[in-house]
Amino acid sequence: MTASLSPSHHDSQVQDDDSSSVRVAVRARPLIQKEIAENSKECVFYSKDRKQVVLGKGRRFTFDHVFSPVISQEDVYNECVKPLVESCCAGYNATVLAYGQTGSGKTFTMGCGNKSSSLEEELGVLPRAIRQLFKIVEERSHETEFLVKCAFVEIYNDEIKDLLHPDTPPKAISIREDANGDIILAGVREEEVTNFKSMIRFLEYGSVFRTTGSTLMNQHSSRSHAIFTIIVEQRSILECASRNDVITAKFHLVDLAGSERVKRTGAVGMRFKESVTINCGLLALGNVISALGDERKRCQHVPYRESKLTRMLQDSLGGNSRTCMIACISTADTDLEETLNTLKYANRARNIRNKPVINRDPQSVVLNQLRQEIRALQLELLNSRIRNMGLVPVCGPQSLELLLQDESHREFLANIRARADANMDVVAELNALRRKSRETEQENLKLKDEIQGLESLVSNLREEMLQTRTERDHYELRLDEVNSEITALMQVVPHWENGNDISSVVRSHLSEMVMRVLGKIDDEGPGAASSESSFCSLDRPATSDAATGESEKSISYPTDWVMPQECNNTLNGWARSRLYDSQAVASIRDPSFPSNIELAFPPKTVAKSMNCTSPGQASRGARNIINLHLRTIQVLEERLAAIESDVIAKDEALREASEDLARDERIFAEKMKEMKALKKLARDMSTEKEALVQKTERNAAIISHMINEALAKDDELGCLRTSIETLQTGRPDAFVMNGACVPGLPVTLLNSKKEADDDSFANTENPDKVVLQAKRDAVDGAIGVSDTFGPAHLDDCKGKLKVEEEKEMLIVNKAIEDQKQHFGEGVRVEELELKVSPKLRNKKRRNFLMNCFRPKVHETHDS
Numbered sequence: 001m002t003a004s005l006s007p008s009h010h011d012s013q014v015q016d017d018d019s020s021s022v023r024v025a026v027r028a029r030p031l032i033q034k035e036i037a038e039n040s041k042e043c044v045f046y047s048k049d050r051k052q053v054v055l056g057k058g059r060r061f062t063f064d065h066v067f068s069p070v071i072s073q074e075d076v077y078n079e080c081v082k083p084l085v086e087s088c089c090a091g092y093n094a095t096v097l098a099y100g101q102t103g104s105g106k107t108f109t110m111g112c113g114n115k116s117s118s119l120e121e122e123l124g125v126l127p128r129a130i131r132q133l134f135k136i137v138e139e140r141s142h143e144t145e146f147l148v149k150c151a152f153v154e155i156y157n158d159e160i161k162d163l164l165h166p167d168t169p170p171k172a173i174s175i176r177e178d179a180n181g182d183i184i185l186a187g188v189r190e191e192e193v194t195n196f197k198s199m200i201r202f203l204e205y206g207s208v209f210r211t212t213g214s215t216l217m218n219q220h221s222s223r224s225h226a227i228f229t230i231i232v233e234q235r236s237i238l239e240c241a242s243r244n245d246v247i248t249a250k251f252h253l254v255d256l257a258g259s260e261r262v263k264r265t266g267a268v269g270m271r272f273k274e275s276v277t278i279n280c281g282l283l284a285l286g287n288v289i290s291a292l293g294d295e296r297k298r299c300q301h302v303p304y305r306e307s308k309l310t311r312m313l314q315d316s317l318g319g320n321s322r323t324c325m326i327a328c329i330s331t332a333d334t335d336l337e338e339t340l341n342t343l344k345y346a347n348r349a350r351n352i353r354n355k356p357v358i359n360r361d362p363q364s365v366v367l368n369q370l371r372q373e374i375r376a377l378q379l380e381l382l383n384s385r386i387r388n389m390g391l392v393p394v395c396g397p398q399s400l401e402l403l404l405q406d407e408s409h410r411e412f413l414a415n416i417r418a419r420a421d422a423n424m425d426v427v428a429e430l431n432a433l434r435r436k437s438r439e440t441e442q443e444n445l446k447l448k449d450e451i452q453g454l455e456s457l458v459s460n461l462r463e464e465m466l467q468t469r470t471e472r473d474h475y476e477l478r479l480d481e482v483n484s485e486i487t488a489l490m491q492v493v494p495h496w497e498n499g500n501d502i503s504s505v506v507r508s509h510l511s512e513m514v515m516r517v518l519g520k521i522d523d524e525g526p527g528a529a530s531s532e533s534s535f536c537s538l539d540r541p542a543t544s545d546a547a548t549g550e551s552e553k554s555i556s557y558p559t560d561w562v563m564p565q566e567c568n569n570t571l572n573g574w575a576r577s578r579l580y581d582s583q584a585v586a587s588i589r590d591p592s593f594p595s596n597i598e599l600a601f602p603p604k605t606v607a608k609s610m611n612c613t614s615p616g617q618a619s620r621g622a623r624n625i626i627n628l629h630l631r632t633i634q635v636l637e638e639r640l641a642a643i644e645s646d647v648i649a650k651d652e653a654l655r656e657a658s659e660d661l662a663r664d665e666r667i668f669a670e671k672m673k674e675m676k677a678l679k680k681l682a683r684d685m686s687t688e689k690e691a692l693v694q695k696t697e698r699n700a701a702i703i704s705h706m707i708n709e710a711l712a713k714d715d716e717l718g719c720l721r722t723s724i725e726t727l728q729t730g731r732p733d734a735f736v737m738n739g740a741c742v743p744g745l746p747v748t749l750l751n752s753k754k755e756a757d758d759d760s761f762a763n764t765e766n767p768d769k770v771v772l773q774a775k776r777d778a779v780d781g782a783i784g785v786s787d788t789f790g791p792a793h794l795d796d797c798k799g800k801l802k803v804e805e806e807k808e809m810l811i812v813n814k815a816i817e818d819q820k821q822h823f824g825e826g827v828r829v830e831e832l833e834l835k836v837s838p839k840l841r842n843k844k845r846r847n848f849l850m851n852c853f854r855p856k857v858h859e860t861h862d863s
């Protein structure tokens with residue numbers, strides 16, 4: 001089961017009023033017995049309006065609420081927390097956060113340690129909030145169905161523990177961010193609660209498991225950050241309301257561990273380690289608060305991931321929650337420095353802005369959107385029909401409802417409904433996908449746990465196997481020892497049989513030991529005979545001795561040695577190789593053998609080897625011991641084989657589980673990818689649409705500009721023609737229009753009237769040319785135009801005109817082509833052509849006619 005720290009979906013309406021900022025209250029506790037005994041003085045003062053606190057000699061801080069030591073628990077609750085409980089019941093996430101130095105009264109204020117037996121005036125924020133919550137639930141039970149759950153966790157040494165289920169290993173709990181950016185606690189189990197008493201019992205139960213310890217500063221110091229979360233789900237049961245409209249809100253009540261200076265708390269060992277992690281967590285929290293509270297840093301990265309505490313409080317600080325921080329301070333002058341730090345810390349938190357929203361179920365949000373869409377479409381259709389009838393469109397839900405009953409709207413409504421159904425299908429599919437991905441995620445978690453279990457099992461089995469192998473090796477060593485003992489025994493036996501030279505002390509010692517061996521034989525009972533046969537059939541490696549590295553080949557058999565028949569029958573090659581040990585043989589050949597025995601074999605071995613009264617008894621006794629060892633080894637080997645096959649089976653299961661996990665992870669990743677791709681596609685499409693609209697508008701502007709240009713050009717051409725005609729009819733004044741030269745004609749700009757006159761006289765020599773002069777008498781340094789003009793130039797002009805026309809056509813065609821490309825629809829282009837062509841065609845036709853009917857050019861002389 002997954003406990004989400006914040007709801008999965010939100011209403012789109014983000015609150016951006018005063019309630020969006022983190023509210024900060026300061027609560028000062030009175031001097032405690034220890035401080036009074038130490039003669040500490042109060043160094044904190046308060047303004048009357050309960051808004052300002054003054055520290056020492058005039059360091060003034062302003063907060064939303066300031067509570068002096070005389071303010072009761074109830075007042076603190078009513079001013080800071082009551083509004084948050086109300087807003088939680090309205091669907092907003094809420095957080096209350098107690099911060100302060102160790103022993104400053106955080107746990108006292110939060111009431112984390114309160115029990116059902118606690119006095120009313122002692123009750124802290126938590127029990128009061130729970131009581132109010134269930135009061136609201138009861139008051140609204142006639143209209144709303146509530147589901148209330150709770151979870152209680154602590155962060156101790158940067159590990160999260162489920163205080164309501166203390167057997168959950170911290171490794172099974174992790175902080176995640178879901179697809180909507182909400183923080184969830186995977187692995188923490190939530191408990192459903194129906195009344196105040198049962199929730200208080202959960203609070204009491206969890207508090208028992210919270211890590212506390214004694215320090216010099218506080219006898220019952222909380223060594224962890226505790227977070228009690230109340231989850232409120234609600235749904236209206238009124239007739240008119242939608243059953244799918246589920247609102248979920250979370251209320252985190254956080255009792256932080258106290259900031260502390262190791263020197264003052266006297267923390268050593270375990271307490272010291274705790275102290276370090278507590279301070280690290282609070283430092284990370286401080287960094288987050290400064291990043292969020294500092295205007296300049298607001299756009300920068302917020303280091304939520306620096307610790308588990310900040311990650312868990314991501315929604316409460318700068319996220320989707322209404323948050324209140326209660327900064328607890330000590331009034332003692334001995335704590336002045338810590339108090340100053342707390343006030344500075346809290347002051348920064350005041351600048352944090354959150355984004356609280358009502359947390360609605362995603363499905364109901366989509367449904368509402370679809371409903372609104374349908375209504376808007378219906379209204380639009382209705383208004384268009386009314387307009388068609390020549391009436392003024394009506395608005396308002398009542399008229400809409402009435403008109404929607406009209407028969408003619410049915411088809412339209414059916415279409416809309418079909419569309420809505422299709423949308424719903426898509427939404428349902430998407431939800432199913434999301435659900436499945438969540439399930440897969442949980443399955444993956446389970447599989448991971450299983451794999452971890454299997455891995456530890458396999459490692460245990462491996463250890464066991466190793467132990468068993470060591471045991472086997474030990475027994476093999478023992479077997480070797482026993483073999484050596486047999487060898488020694490066999491060597492002693494002949495000497496002993498003819499052992500007149502053995503001293504009476506040795507003889508009695510031997511007898512005693514043989515008696516002991518015989519005792520062993522008796523102990524083994526009737527099974528001994530069968531174990532002999534198993535001994536005979538035992539196949540030991542005949543070629544080499546692992547311990548000595550000697551091979552059978554290197555053994556030299558003594559020529560004068562006669563193997564006792566019984567031993568020869570029973571010992572196989574491997575045992576014999578030990579029997580004919582060269583050292584032993586050397587000892588036997590030595591005439592002073594009995595006294596040398598102790599040199600050839602370790603004293604213990606010799607002592608054991610002398611336990612027989614006869615060769616038969618000795619070999620049987622030794623064989624029995626060996627058989628005993630061999631049986632043990634056999635049993636061990638069987639056990640080892642069983643364990644090995646178990647390990648193989650577990651390995652196989654592990655492999656299958658890993659494959660399953662990998663497959664599930666693959667599927668999950670694919671689904672996530674698909675979802676991402678879909679979202680991206682939607683985003684891309686909307687961007688593309690916007691770009692297209694902008695482009696269309698731009699193109700429309702360009703085209704209208706082009707048309708204007710084309711028309712201006714056309715006008716210019718018209719003027720040109722008129723000028724040419726005028727020239728042909730001998731009216732040179734018209735050649736200069738508004739002081740500008742006609743473009744396209746060879747022009748000489750004359751600086752004065754005289755210059756123009758001279759030029760005109762110079763050209764009268766040539767009868768084939770016409771000299772034109774434009775004169776502007778009124779203007780000093782008048783602009784004039786002169787040129788030679790004949791049929792050849794007229795043709796030239798015609799050619800230029802044609803070029804201009806072609807250019808114009810090209811511009812228009814290009815505009816049409818561009819339009820075609822942008823719109824990709826014939827209809828729009830046709831419209832454009834229709835808009836553009838008639839005007840242009842008329843102009844073109846006029847120009848053409850002017851060309852056709854223009855009289856031939858006369859040769860004129862300007863005298």
Ligand SMILES: Nc1ncnc2c1ncn2[C@@H]1O[C@H](COP(=O)(O)OP(=O)(O)OP(=O)(O)O)[C@@H](O)[C@H]1O
Pocket residue numbers: 028029030032069100101102103104105106107108109218220221222223256257258259328
């Ligand atoms: N407002 C108060 N009025 C009376 N006594 C108080 C008040 N606040 C705190 N105390 C007392 O001060 C002592 C320390 O308080 P508490 O344990 O709540 O501190 P803390 O900040 O939670 O410490 P730590 O961080 O070490 O857990 C307790 O004995 C508590 O009863």
